[in-house]
Amino acid sequence: MTTLGDSFHVYDTTLRDGAQREGISYSVNDKLVVARLLDSLGVGFIEGGWPGALPKDTEFFARAAAGDLELKHAQLVAFGATRKAGAKVHEDQQVRALLDSRAPVVTLVAKSDRRHIERALRTDVAENCAMVKDTVRFLVGEGRRVFLDAEHFFDGYAFDPDTALRVLESAVEGGADVVVLCDTNGGQLPLGLSRTVADVVARTGFRVGIHCQDDTSCAVANTIAAVQAGATHVQCTANGYGERAGNADLFAVVGNLVTKLGMPVLPAESLPELTRVSHALAEIANIAPDTHQAYVGSSAFAHKAGLHASAIKVDPELYNHIDPEAVGNGMRVLVTEMAGRASLELKGREFGIDLARKPEALSSAVRKVKELEAGGWSFEAADASLELLLRGELSELDSPPFALESYRVVLDHRSDGLIVSEATVKVHVAGERVIATAEGNGPVHALDAALRKALLPHLSWLDRVELNDYKVRILTDQHGTDAVTRVLVESTDGEREWTTVGVHGNIVEASWLALCDALAHKAMRAAADLVGS
Ligand SMILES: CC(=O)SCCNC(=O)CCNC(=O)[C@H](O)C(C)(C)COP(=O)(O)OP(=O)(O)OC[C@H]1O[C@@H](n2cnc3c(N)ncnc32)[C@H](O)[C@@H]1OP(=O)(O)O
Ligand SMILES: CC(=O)C(=O)O
Numbered sequence: 001m002t003t004l005g006d007s008f009h010v011y012d013t014t015l016r017d018g019a020q021r022e023g024i025s026y027s028v029n030d031k032l033v034v035a036r037l038l039d040s041l042g043v044g045f046i047e048g049g050w051p052g053a054l055p056k057d058t059e060f061f062a063r064a065a066a067g068d069l070e071l072k073h074a075q076l077v078a079f080g081a082t083r084k085a086g087a088k089v090h091e092d093q094q095v096r097a098l099l100d101s102r103a104p105v106v107t108l109v110a111k112s113d114r115r116h117i118e119r120a121l122r123t124d125v126a127e128n129c130a131m132v133k134d135t136v137r138f139l140v141g142e143g144r145r146v147f148l149d150a151e152h153f154f155d156g157y158a159f160d161p162d163t164a165l166r167v168l169e170s171a172v173e174g175g176a177d178v179v180v181l182c183d184t185n186g187g188q189l190p191l192g193l194s195r196t197v198a199d200v201v202a203r204t205g206f207r208v209g210i211h212c213q214d215d216t217s218c219a220v221a222n223t224i225a226a227v228q229a230g231a232t233h234v235q236c237t238a239n240g241y242g243e244r245a246g247n248a249d250l251f252a253v254v255g256n257l258v259t260k261l262g263m264p265v266l267p268a269e270s271l272p273e274l275t276r277v278s279h280a281l282a283e284i285a286n287i288a289p290d291t292h293q294a295y296v297g298s299s300a301f302a303h304k305a306g307l308h309a310s311a312i313k314v315d316p317e318l319y320n321h322i323d324p325e326a327v328g329n330g331m332r333v334l335v336t337e338m339a340g341r342a343s344l345e346l347k348g349r350e351f352g353i354d355l356a357r358k359p360e361a362l363s364s365a366v367r368k369v370k371e372l373e374a375g376g377w378s379f380e381a382a383d384a385s386l387e388l389l390l391r392g393e394l395s396e397l398d399s400p401p402f403a404l405e406s407y408r409v410v411l412d413h414r415s416d417g418l419i420v421s422e423a424t425v426k427v428h429v430a431g432e433r434v435i436a437t438a439e440g441n442g443p444v445h446a447l448d449a450a451l452r453k454a455l456l457p458h459l460s461w462l463d464r465v466e467l468n469d470y471k472v473r474i475l476t477d478q479h480g481t482d483a484v485t486r487v488l489v490e491s492t493d494g495e496r497e498w499t500t501v502g503v504h505g506n507i508v509e510a511s512w513l514a515l516c517d518a519l520a521h522k523a524m525r526a527a528a529d530l531v532g533s
Contacts (some may be wrong), residue, residue, distance in 0.1 A: 077107050110149070210231040214247060412442075
């Protein structure tokens, strides 16, 4: 299917409005990488920043013009304000900077609420309209395509519709292609906003765009409502980054337009790239991806409730609003206290375990999971411990790689201020009784070191296994007033990562349980690899 071409604009403002989010500070190199990623998706316009206002943005446009940014799909847009009140447009340094940026498209921001014109700009409506018309005409005369961002349009239209419309008319008289209605304070709700958009389209016949801030958490809904009311240009930011509560999220807007409204606003091959690009852009912004983000979050198609899983077992479409792979995401089944037999059966499939014809083992595993979770265990993030539990129910596990006789950990607070932990483990491995002692900077570190020392000569794969991450959570609501500790251990052997869990009233024992599962899981895989080779 071909895209809608110029008849519908996907306009990205991550590099300008997205950068207005608290905590984001793109370097010029970051901006170039972001622009390339957005271009690879096939968005029509990339607003690169405000040249003349921010030195980094000026440099970004200079580097883009010098060949550092070759865009295959998008056109680069420079953002800026109209000339100042009472000034001559060709003498306005900010306007000149827009031309100097050499961007083929310019988006001008202009006031469209009479209160802002009079109180913030300290001018009158006639001069404000002249500022808009002069600036658009000047830039169009210099060969630029111009869009007008009508700031505070919805509030302004409600307060004084004639003024708001006069601003739009001035832009179009000057030669603007699109007038973008901005919900700058983000206070709109979909129904009212779509009525205004429809009204403006009907009264003016202008090409209308939409720009929504997310202060009512309705930016995406408002954007879609605007499109349904006649807007043909949507301004969005990656992952909804933006001033205050953010902007309309590009990925949700595009996801909705393509999969719900059947509008091919991006090239067909871009849709499965949404998740990857969203996460890559989060990385560059130095913001952890929102796991619950619609369409692209890692939890967007993660199912926890047993009833959901039982229907998904019949047909995944019953509980997924789209095929997750259509947007490059994937479905996951989570096993927790909310699991039923179907959840465990589906999870088992992920591990290559067929539980469908083992109803007793399945029911017993469900019971065990519920009991353990009630005692503070959590399998949601500990797939490796869950796999061991399921295989244990099916009596599929070989005996563990070693057997513990005992361990002891001591903590030594020395007179020189050093605190050293020492652990001794006595284990039986490969038919031998082994005793090993090691020091560490904490009790768990010492225990891990002692265990490795004891096992390494007997388990050839152990030298590749490392602890990647160690998370501790104190669960104060378990067992009345006694707190229990939950430890999650993430391990790696350089090729794959796996997570195990341990729970106990004693943090060292909780850690020990998680460590033992980690090694048992690796031993299980090593044995399977041996059989497979
Ligand atoms: C809704 C939006 O998010 S629009 C994007 C907003 N982005 C930014 O503000 C980030 C970049 N901004 C900047 O770097 C600076 O604010 C600048 C360079 C634009 C201006 O800096 P300064 O000249 O020091 O002015 P300052 O920021 O204090 O005030 C803005 C001026 O622009 C005027 N102004 C505001 N909107 C407009 C407009 N649409 N058209 C013309 N002038 C405007 C204000 O009245 C004020 O003028 P004054 O100095 O005569 O009072
Ligand atoms: C232009 C813009 O960012 C706004 O009105 O919110």
